[in-house]
Amino acid sequence: xxxxxxxxxxxxxxxxxxxxxxxxxxxxxxxxxxxxxxxxxxxxxxxxxxxxxxxxxxxxxxxxxxxxxxxxxxxxxxxxxxxxxxxxxxxxxxxxxxxxxxxxxxxxxxxxxxxxxxxxxxxxxxxxxxxxxxxxxxxxxxxxxxxxxxxxxxxxxxxxxxxxxxxxxxxxxxxxxxxxxxxxxx
Numbered sequence: 001x002x003x004x005x006x007x008x009x010x011x012x013x014x015x016x017x018x019x020x021x022x023x024x025x026x027x028x029x030x031x032x033x034x035x036x037x038x039x040x041x042x043x044x045x046x047x048x049x050x051x052x053x054x055x056x057x058x059x060x061x062x063x064x065x066x067x068x069x070x071x072x073x074x075x076x077x078x079x080x081x082x083x084x085x086x087x088x089x090x091x092x093x094x095x096x097x098x099x100x101x102x103x104x105x106x107x108x109x110x111x112x113x114x115x116x117x118x119x120x121x122x123x124x125x126x127x128x129x130x131x132x133x134x135x136x137x138x139x140x141x142x143x144x145x146x147x148x149x150x151x152x153x154x155x156x157x158x159x160x161x162x163x164x165x166x167x168x169x170x171x172x173x174x175x176x177x178x179x180x181x182x183x184x185x186x
Contacts, residue, residue: 093158116141133151
């Protein structure tokens, strides 16, 4: 009997909590008042007005264009790779060979025995000009800052056909070694 009372009390407490949560009046017992008409309670949910929309973050001010890194080249997030066939690049570089050799010849006069390779990175703009050129140190064995600077300046004077679709980046390896002096003509 005791066990039944405890179970009833547990159900009774749970029932009270449920009634309180639903904000329903407690059920009437037969002892309290005479039975009234049965009414149904309809629970409806209404969406409350959440209030005004939160303020959007202020628009970020226009970011100024990035500063050029050097020689008119600026980093961008847009795709800028164009196409220019090697058949249009190689002849221009080969025709400029004597000017590249002059850079080496000047340094060779001051440092006999100077030899090695230099790889130039050349950026060809959509207009066909070279706004940027640099020596790729990882691919260069000729140790002469004078020759490097001269080659970069010469590369910036190159003119190519206009690439299709944007700029073109190419690498141009150069090999420099002194030529053996031949017999002098009498």
